[in-house]
Amino acid sequence: MRAADIAQDLERVLVTEEQIQERLAELAAEVDRDYADREVLLVGVLKGAVMVMADFTRALTIDAAMDWMAVSSYGASTKSSGVVQIRKDLDTPLEGKHVLVVEDIIDSGLTLNWLLEHFATRGAASIEVLAAFRKPDAAKVEIDAKYVGFDIPSDFVIGYGLDYAERYRGLRDVAVLAPHVYS
Ligand code: PRP
Numbered sequence: 001m002r003a004a005d006i007a008q009d010l011e012r013v014l015v016t017e018e019q020i021q022e023r024l025a026e027l028a029a030e031v032d033r034d035y036a037d038r039e040v041l042l043v044g045v046l047k048g049a050v051m052v053m054a055d056f057t058r059a060l061t062i063d064a065a066m067d068w069m070a071v072s073s074y075g076a077s078t079k080s081s082g083v084v085q086i087r088k089d090l091d092t093p094l095e096g097k098h099v100l101v102v103e104d105i106i107d108s109g110l111t112l113n114w115l116l117e118h119f120a121t122r123g124a125a126s127i128e129v130l131a132a133f134r135k136p137d138a139a140k141v142e143i144d145a146k147y148v149g150f151d152i153p154s155d156f157v158i159g160y161g162l163d164y165a166e167r168y169r170g171l172r173d174v175a176v177l178a179p180h181v182y183s
Helices: 003-009 017-034 050-059 076-081 110-120
Strands: 010-015 040-046 065-073 084-088 098-106 126-134 147-151 174-177
Touching: 003 010, 017 050, 017 126, 017 147, 040 050, 040 110, 050 098, 050 126, 065 110, 084 110, 098 110, 110 126
Parallel strands: 040 065, 040 098, 098 126, 126 147
Antiparallel strands: 010 174, 065 084
16 A cells, blocks of 8 residues: 555655655665575574565565564563564574575564574574664664665654554555554
8 A cells, every 4th residue: 555545544654655665776786696605594583574575576586585583582572582472483504604694673672693603503693684664763782784775763653564453564654653553
């Protein structure tokens, strides 16, 4: 759906579909170069990363294997604890692989912090991070993300995979949710 379809639920559009696609093409060109001489395994973190994975993979000129992981914190109230539960593990062993973790957003950084530490124990040859969006002001831990689409303010954003109570993931842009929706 487009922002105009749910205009009453939005405060403002933050990043348009066109801007997202343009930036993903730039990042894909970087990844094309960086992995020209080695195979890369793209690891998507469900569910938010579905959109960026679909668009980013198709923007690449190199072929890349794809795998998925589903994780969740132990309930919303303990999200800040950084404790993550694996709900669906990878199908691929990481031993010797060049892994590029693909995420929709780095918020506190706790999810990726845990994932990266966990992946490090699985013997990957290298691990890098691509995130479509990052909220620098919300960081509780610093994540060394090599490829970042956009730094955005710490507003309640939805769209392009980002949800509010499972809604709005299909919005093509990223937008700030109007407070009346969640208050
Ligand atoms: C979102 C997002 C990241 C994480 C980022 O996932 O996709 O995985 O939160 O937040 P953090 O940096 O504060 O850890 P969420 O748990 O909402 O699940 P979803 O992808 O299924 O929406």
